Amino acid sequence: MEFLTSILTITIRAGTSLTVATIGEILTERSGTLNLGVEGIMLMGALSAFATVFYSHSLVLGFLVAIGIGGLLALLHAFLTTTMRANHVVSGLSITLFGTGFSSFLGQRLGPATNNFRLVGLRAERVVPLDSAWIKQIPLLSAFLNQDIITYSVYLLLPLSWFFLYKTRPGLWLRAVGEHPQTADAMGIDVTKIRYLYTVIGGMLIALGGAHLSLSYTPGWSENITGGRGWIVIALVIFSMWNPARAVWGALLFGGINAVQFRLQASGTSIPANFLNMLPYVGTIAVLVLMTWWEALSKKVGAPAALGTSYMREDK
């Protein structure tokens, strides 16, 4: 039981950044905007949060800066895809390419002179998970409770975003814009405004996920800290069929894969480390194929119908 609890604790910790970012991307895609810039935004979020905390010693400020940067990058994507009608795929890829390059550039430039202007290898204040002795005595449940504040916010965010999307009027508007912008427009919903709004909110959450990586999950900042997590997030959105309530399962699954990989590596298995490191990527492909296959069989379509298309009223 203790072993299971410890695995579950690591799983939830690893799954936190994935879940926050997945909810962000679900909100974005529900508006019809496909944002493939997740990896780049997470990288910039991780970098800006770490650099801010290193210099200001304020965790709150670190998260706020990351959220702001994420919002700005998403705003750029919203401008390109909504106003300039650029291709969603290529615009998102540019954000990722830019974020990857720029975060690595800043990571070699923003550090203190004593560390050769690098940020790598430095220590800053961290978000500490709750570590209460008496909670530890409760098996399994303690894995959920002995977590940090971001994980706790995810516990809140999950039901709230589900409720918002399916039970409120603005949630209905959001879904309408993603499904059929023409109809939404005719109903008097401002398609452009909605797309801007939720792409930016989505970008903020995605960056928050990145910030969680550098401020809590790993012991500091390193180049390419996400290691493809941004892309796994995009797979998780498909896996959860654009429903925030299901986002948690996918994130737990991938957090679990990480935990197992970690455990196996620590136990000194004969499987070469490179093959163990392939697990999350092979897992993503497998889940994606199974999920698509299942969707085709059950004739369920999860994706918003207008996903990845720019809406232009003049076009018709």
Added chain:
Amino acid sequence: MRFLFEKRKSTSVPALILVPIVSFLVSLVLTAVLLGVFGANPFRTFAAMAVGAFGSSHGFAETLVKAIPLMLTGLGVAIAFKIKFWNIGAEGQLTMGGVAAAGVALFGERLFPGHSLLFCALLGGLVAGALWAGIPALFKTSLKVDETLVTLMMNYIAILYSEFLYYGPWRDPKGYGFPGSRMFSADAWLPRIMGRAHAGIWVALALAILLWIVLKRTRWGFELQIIGASQKAARYQGIAVERNVVLAVVLSGALCGLAGAFEVTGISHRLQQGLSIGYGYTAIIVAWMSQLNPLAVPFVALALAALAVGGDQVQMMMGLPASMGVVMQGLILFPMLAGSLFTEYRLNVVRTEQKAACPDPVKE
């Protein structure tokens, strides 16, 4: 006053040429601002970059060294994007091409005597890249599995696999712990033309022209154009969409695989670290800046290679991070994306007071 976008009857040719050039200039200005913020003199930096990339025969040869893989992967990405198959797996296809070519060169010496070894190594790389791209293509056409994710995930798998090989079973026992295979026999070396630049440049240029002819002048190219414009329309025309998509993507992967094979047979002469250094991602920029036109690819590839070589130069001379070049490459795409609207649309400024007189253009 209101701004309205009106669809052009045909794509504007001046816009098609101007937009990439203006984008390049805008990215220069943005980078200059960035350099200024970090206390470096932008003009001196750009001058150093230009001198580094073109100022000496060594610099120019290094620019060519980077341009060759960018041309091939750029062509590969362009043909896949043409049919709206978002292949972002060029990096993995290049890596697998390099791995396969190295495998043939290392273990095929007995089987393929003389220079047939080089030929078979290149062929091996080509086939490996094609197969690596074939997997997501089949997933896409048979089950509609999202290709962006599968191609990208396969990059990580390919890179981890190549690392496994050169750190593990293929590692040179006499290499003093250096992560890499032993050197190929000279039969598998691609001839060089200038510095480290190798004969692959001629192949890449020939393929660019060939691909342009195929896309513009053959029936298959025409079918691909229709599929790219609308899969539905293509089906009504009786075009075998699935088969053509798989063929085009396999061709795309083959070009990337060949790029990898050239890297190991032309540059490193062994499988080692540094095979995958991001050419496959820069290829996306190459393809998009070329507006998916194969004839434009060599020029854009050369320009982006010059940025990368210039970036390295700046790192050595002025202590700026080499990722400066990557940042610049990333910055080119944003103005490019914003500007491409003008190739398809015309901007109309409508004065508000005129609105009463003429019918609302929205409702036409």
